[in-house]
Amino acid sequence: MENRAxxxxxxxxxxxxxxxxxxxxxxxxVKPAPMLNPGTLRPMGFDxxxxxxxxxxxxxxxxxxxxxxxxxxxxxxxxxxxxxSPLMRAYRLEEKLKTPAKIYYKFEGSNTSGSHKLNxxxxxxYYAKKQGLRGVTxxxxxxxxxxxxxxxxxxxxxxxxxxxxxxxxxxxxxxxEVMRTYGATxxxxxxxxxxxxxxxxxxxxxxxxxxxxxISEAVEVSTTTPGYRYxxxxxxNQVLLHQxxxxxxxxxxxxxxxxxxxxxxxxxxxxxxxGGLISPFMGEMLRGEAEYRFIAxxxxxxxxxxxxxxxxxxxxxGAVCPLAKMYTLGSGFIPSxxxxxxxxxxxxxxxxxxxxxDGYMEAVSVEQTAVFEAAEEFARAExxxxxxxxxxxxxxxxxxxxxxxxxxxxxxxxxxxTGTGYFDMLAYEKYHDGLMxxxxxxxxxxxxxxxxxxxQPAE
Numbered sequence: 001m002e003n004r005a006x007x008x009x010x011x012x013x014x015x016x017x018x019x020x021x022x023x024x025x026x027x028x029x030v031k032p033a034p035m036l037n038p039g040t041l042r043p044m045g046f047d048x049x050x051x052x053x054x055x056x057x058x059x060x061x062x063x064x065x066x067x068x069x070x071x072x073x074x075x076x077x078x079x080x081x082x083x084x085s086p087l088m089r090a091y092r093l094e095e096k097l098k099t100p101a102k103i104y105y106k107f108e109g110s111n112t113s114g115s116h117k118l119n120x121x122x123x124x125x126y127y128a129k130k131q132g133l134r135g136v137t138x139x140x141x142x143x144x145x146x147x148x149x150x151x152x153x154x155x156x157x158x159x160x161x162x163x164x165x166x167x168x169x170x171x172x173x174x175x176x177e178v179m180r181t182y183g184a185t186x187x188x189x190x191x192x193x194x195x196x197x198x199x200x201x202x203x204x205x206x207x208x209x210x211x212x213x214x215i216s217e218a219v220e221v222s223t224t225t226p227g228y229r230y231x232x233x234x235x236x237n238q239v240l241l242h243q244x245x246x247x248x249x250x251x252x253x254x255x256x257x258x259x260x261x262x263x264x265x266x267x268x269x270x271x272x273x274x275g276g277l278i279s280p281f282m283g284e285m286l287r288g289e290a291e292y293r294f295i296a297x298x299x300x301x302x303x304x305x306x307x308x309x310x311x312x313x314x315x316x317x318g319a320v321c322p323l324a325k326m327y328t329l330g331s332g333f334i335p336s337x338x339x340x341x342x343x344x345x346x347x348x349x350x351x352x353x354x355x356x357x358d359g360y361m362e363a364v365s366v367e368q369t370a371v372f373e374a375a376e377e378f379a380r381a382e383x384x385x386x387x388x389x390x391x392x393x394x395x396x397x398x399x400x401x402x403x404x405x406x407x408x409x410x411x412x413x414x415x416x417x418t419g420t421g422y423f424d425m426l427a428y429e430k431y432h433d434g435l436m437x438x439x440x441x442x443x444x445x446x447x448x449x450x451x452x453x454x455x456q457p458a459e
Contacts, residue, residue, distance in 0.1 A: 008091065010253040012084040017076055018252075020068040022244040024279040025237065025351065027286040030358055031064045032237065032350035033325035036312060041457040044322050052219060052321075054229050056127040060238040067283075069241060071123075078122045078155060082111035083245070087253040088417075093381040094401070101404035103397060104259075105417040106250045106277060107384070112178070115387065115419030116273050117148035117233050120242035124231040125152035134227035135159025139189065139214030141168055141269070141344055142389060143175030144419055145233030150184035160184040161228075163191070163217045165344065166209035167337035175423040189214035196220050196318035208337045211270075211345040216318025234270025235315065235324075235349050243276025250414065251280050261292060263400055265415040267392040268296035268305065268363070271349025277416040282360065294361040295400075296352065297392040299371075300440045302335040304328055304348045305356055305363035307446060311453055313347060323454060326353040329441075330449025336439035343389050346449065364396060367438035371395050372431040375421070387419040388427055 025031055034043035049058045060069060071079075090103040108116035128136050135158050140146030146162040153160035162184050169176060169188040179186050189209050190197040196216040200207065207213070215232070222230035232239060254261060264281055266274030274296055284290040296305055304327045314331040315321040328347040329335075335344045348356075355361050368388070375391035377398070378384070386394060397415040404411050421428065430436045 006089055006257050006259070008089055009086040010089070010256060011086055012249060012252055014080050014084070016252060017079050017083050018071065018245050018248040019076070020070050021241045022248060022280050022283060023063060023067055023069055023241055024244070024283050024286070025064045026067040027283045028354065029286065030354055032354045033312070035322040035324050036457060038314065038319065038323050038454065041323070051223055052230050054124070054127045054131050054133070056130065057124060057238050060241055061236060072126065075123050075126050079245070082118065084249050085110055087250055088382070090382055093378060093398070096377070096381045097398060097401050097405060099401040099405040100408060100410040101401040102410070102412045103401055104254070104412070104414045106246055106414070107417045108246065109384070109387070109417065109420040113144060113148035113151055114422065115144035115148065116243060116246060116276065116416070117145045118151065119245050119276070120233060120239045120272065121145070121148035121152040122155070123242045125149065125156045125158055128158055128229060128231070129156040133158065133229055135161065136229055136231045137161040137163070137218040137222040138231050138233065139163045139165070139211055139218045140233070141165050141211050142387070143168055143172050143179070143423065144387070146179050146184065146186065147175060147182070149231065149233070150179040150182035153184065154182045161218070161221060162186045163189040163214040165189055165211060165214050166207070171426050172423050189217050191217060194220045196320060200317060204334070207334060210317060210334045212315070212317035212331050215316035216320055219316065219320055220318070234272035234345070235347065237351060239272050240275035240279065240349060240351055243272050244279040246273070246276040246416065247278060247280045250277065254414070259412060261414045262411040263293045263295065263413045265295045265297060265393045265397050265400070265413065267343060267389045267416070267418065268298045268348065268352070269343030269389065270345045270347070271352040273416050273418045275349055275352055282355065285360065295396055296356065296361055296363040297396045298363065298365050299343050299392065300365040300367045300438065302329065302344050302346070303365040304346060306365045308348070309450055309453070310353060310357050312456055313453055315347065324350050326350045327356065328453070329446060330452045332452040333446070333449030335441070343392065366392055366395050367440070369431070369436055369438050372428070372436065374398050376431070384417065385421045386417060387421045388424055390416065390418045393417070
């Protein structure tokens with residue numbers, strides 16, 4: 001094989017782990033709209049959020065001004081266990097596609113949780129312990145966030161209660177067992193153990209659940225159990241802040257070899273991975289220092305950006321959480337039980353929603369059969385078995401590389417490979433056996449979700 005000017009894996013040293021997270025809100029011309037009290041429709045401040053979230057995390061959630069937030073040394077010490085993660089050059093995929101494009105991917109799967117979720121889980125567990133809490137509650141879809149939080153709670157000796165979307169709980173028993181190995185209690189959602197779970201089950205008997213359902217249960221338990229707070233693995237401003245470590249490392253690795261990205265692609269469910277990957281690059285564009293093309297890739301079965309409405313909505317199905325202004329399908333929308341469980345959320349991060357609304361970002365939706373076709377092709381070329389969620393980004397990165405082949409353009413494409421797919425073999429089995437189908441909601445299906453949107457506040 002010919003010599004390569006840039007190695008397959010670009011590594012940074014431990015000392016090059018970012019010392020501060022980057023807060024993209026500081027550079028946004030139009031800030032994300034504030035969360036609203038669902039009863040009064042008034043913006044929620046620090047004291048309003050204290051019953052649900054940890055104090056330090058609320059401060060990060062509400063911070064629109066500070067561009068950088070220092071990462072505590074205790075968190076950086078845990079990051080050193082698996083960071084910096086490698087930036088990979090996809091030489092073999094480029095050759096297979098016969099494209100002049102240069103393809104890079106940031107691989108976040110080299111830790112036991114199997115994904116990028118550990119970046120925020122460690123931070124949130126640290127702040128919970130610092131506050132003297134007994135434990136935390138959360139939801140999980142595919143199980144990557146639940147696994148990451150279970151690991152982090154084990155590090156800090158915290159109790160961890162996880163509500164796992166029912167269809168994922170049944171599809172991924174081994175992911176559930178990893179969480180239990182780290183000491184977490186895992187409950188399929190919706191359950192009969194909470195008031196909101198009972199209500200959802202009475203209204204939707206036999207439901208496969210959703211992230212919105214699981215959030216409702218986790219919040220109910222956290223607010224009724226002394227010494228507990230709720231933590232979330234995506235959507236929130238604080239989570240995108242913590243995940244900026246992905247983009248900061250990616251940019252540092254590219255800068256090390258003088259590489260300028262043209263297109264940056266990430267899968268999009270709630271927004272943690274995409275927001276973390278693009279944030280420092282987006283900051284450059286917002287400040288007028290560089291130009292990039294950003295593409296959010298979501299499942300056709302849950303198309304919040306491409307077919308949703310930009311409106312205030314509940315973050316959960318039980319309507320117990322604050323209202324957030326975001327692209328949403330309605331908190332009552334329950335998507336089909338697709339295999340990309342981590343992307344089955346009805347709404348999108350307020351930060352990413354605002355950036356998309358203002359024209360800084362594109363969005364596309366893709367069917368899961370096309371996603372698994374790309375996942376298999378990528379695995380055979382690059383040797384990594386990707387998670388279904390990550391494979392949405394792979395699909396569009398390959399499509400863009402093929403466009404370069406057809407046009408002759410030599411663009412540089414960067415995408416996020418958020419995790420591995422070793423707990424997703426049931427999905428791969430269904431794809432290989434020809435049993436996988438594409439479930440795309442009709443306009444009538446979406447209208448039913450939109451009909452449940454709360455009354456919108458006056459501007």
